[in-house]
Amino acid sequence: MSDAPAVFIVDDDPSVRRATQRVMRAAGLEARTFASAREYLDGYDPNAPGCLVLDLSMPGLNGLELQHALASRGGEPVIVFMSGRADVPASVEAMKGGAVEFLVKPVDARTLLGAVQSALAKDRERRDARAGRERVARRLATLTPREMQVLRGVVSGKLNKQIAADLGTAEKTVKIQRARVMGKMEVRSVAELVQAVALAGS
């Protein structure tokens, strides 16, 4: 697993595959090639950052089928589709499945690189978001059940007195527990806490 994002090129045409890889390398991007959807699927690593440049029509699994197969494995690959024909139904399906771009061959290098750059950015965003979510989830996991109850109260905008009444405890106790929640969640304000919880719930 590499931390540097890569462009994964899946195309059954060896010549197109090589040429696309060169375009990526010329732009300073790391590119890896796969001769078939199956080959890519077999070595698929959901944690590898990057995006897919995927040919639509290929023998065996075609581009759309690969998109479905990846989705069913819980992956969220960012895909730039390339197709020899302006196939409207296929492009609609691809975009619905989360494709960033549907390009018709022959594709200008600038257009392709533009699509790949925005795909990589989207992948980065997604990965960042996921990392944030995971961070919040990890922190939430450290809370005791009582602290979780306090957290719910705080997030729903209740005062300490109201929370204490709800839980049948002293306001002072709630105040201490509340400070502990803020500390464990590594937030300094209620606003930050709400944001973190919202992120985790998304």
Place this chain on the structure above:
Amino acid sequence: MTGFVVPAVWSIIAGACLAIAAAVAFKLGRRWASVQDRFGLVLEAASNGLIMVDATGCVVLANTRAARIFGCTREELRRRSIGTLLRGVRFDGRGTTALLAMAGGEVMGRRIDGSEFPLELGVTPIEASDGVAAVVSVIDLTERKRADELLERERAFLRQVIDTAPNVIFAKDRDGRFTLANRALAQLYGTSVENLIGRMDSDFNHDAAEVAAFRRDDLRVMDTRSELFLAEERVTDASGRMHYVQTVKRPIVGDDGIANQVLGVATDITARKEAELQLGLQRNQLAHLSRVTMLAELSGSMAHELNQPLTAILSNAQAALRFLEGGTATPEELRAILEDIVADDKRAGYVIQGLRLLLTKGEMKREPIEVNAIVQDVLRILHSDLLHVGVDANVDTGGGLPPVLGDRVQLQQVLLNLILNGCDAMARSDPARRELRVSTAAEDGYVRVCVADRGHGIAPEHADKIFQPFFTTKDHGFGMGLSICRNIVNTHGGRLWAVANDGGGTKFFFTLPADSREAA
């Protein structure tokens, strides 16, 4: 001529006999009675009617045959003037002169009952002591006349038959001169039947090659004394227009066993030939139309086929530019890129070439063709179309196939059509079952190609209709594909048929005869 010579000779012989008999009788007077008996025997034995007349033209003696000719007895003939027996003979007392004037010719005889009939007359003047001045020989021509007329009628009838016949009928001798010709030949050569007799082909036909071919065939027929059938030969008519004829030539063998004449009958097949050519032309046009229609359907995948190399070329060139701009270009990298560009350009050219070939409009060619190469060509053309419809194509090309003689484009068309039909048939099949199998094999002097699909198959009630024009079960398509395919295969001397595929779908087979020239 012979008809006149024979009785003349006979009358001379008969006359000579009589003269000898008379001379003998004169010299041997004593034995007269016996001589007269012999004389009577000679008279009766003659095959002609014989009448002896005296200087006044009176019948002295006649044989039974003569009496029968004139419809009476020998006695009734005796003493009668010869003038009453012949029309137009007047005796003026100058002996046999008038008779002699008529000798050797045909005159009208007059029977006792007054009826007249054609008669051939021979007269031999003799000198005899008993006053006999001439021996007249008579032959009744009634029967012969009737036979001659019959013959003439038959001849005229036959003449009419050969002149009415639309076929050219002729006979020629060893020198190539016409001994018989009918009106059809006269019309062809722009002359009359009479004018043809005794003349040669070269007098009317200015195409030396044709005349030489006729002559060669004529001599061959006479020399081998065997019939010759010419399925198709050319003959140029008087106006310079070319005709196609089918000719039978047969030797006319004489009693000596030698064939000195050749009889020929030629049927003009120009109209049929032109109709065939027209049909062939229409068939070619139809096949072309069908190809164009098919290509229109394929245009999407053809574009894709072109797009692949164009995409690679564009990307390679742009990558090279970026490497150069970024100062990261290495000669090795640039060389690899340029090599790929060259290869892809060639690949694009190949696609266009294939397209252009299929769009070619023209007459059917006959050249040696490797069937397996046709299969590969067609699968290359259909590559992206098969991908598009999700059909998995398996090829099983047999080894050691003999070449076939045919038209590459048309054979590609047949295969294209069958494969596209197979794909259409599987359009609604389970994607996992969209399998198409193309196989080739050598079989008894033929190459057999099979296209098997796993589609919906052919409904039994459609089995005998699918090859008919304008029959289709598809929403699109004009129902000509299979009809044209069968036509193409038939024209190549092969067969096209369909059977159900075991386990669903249809198998189309076609055979093409191996190029026998190659095998020889």
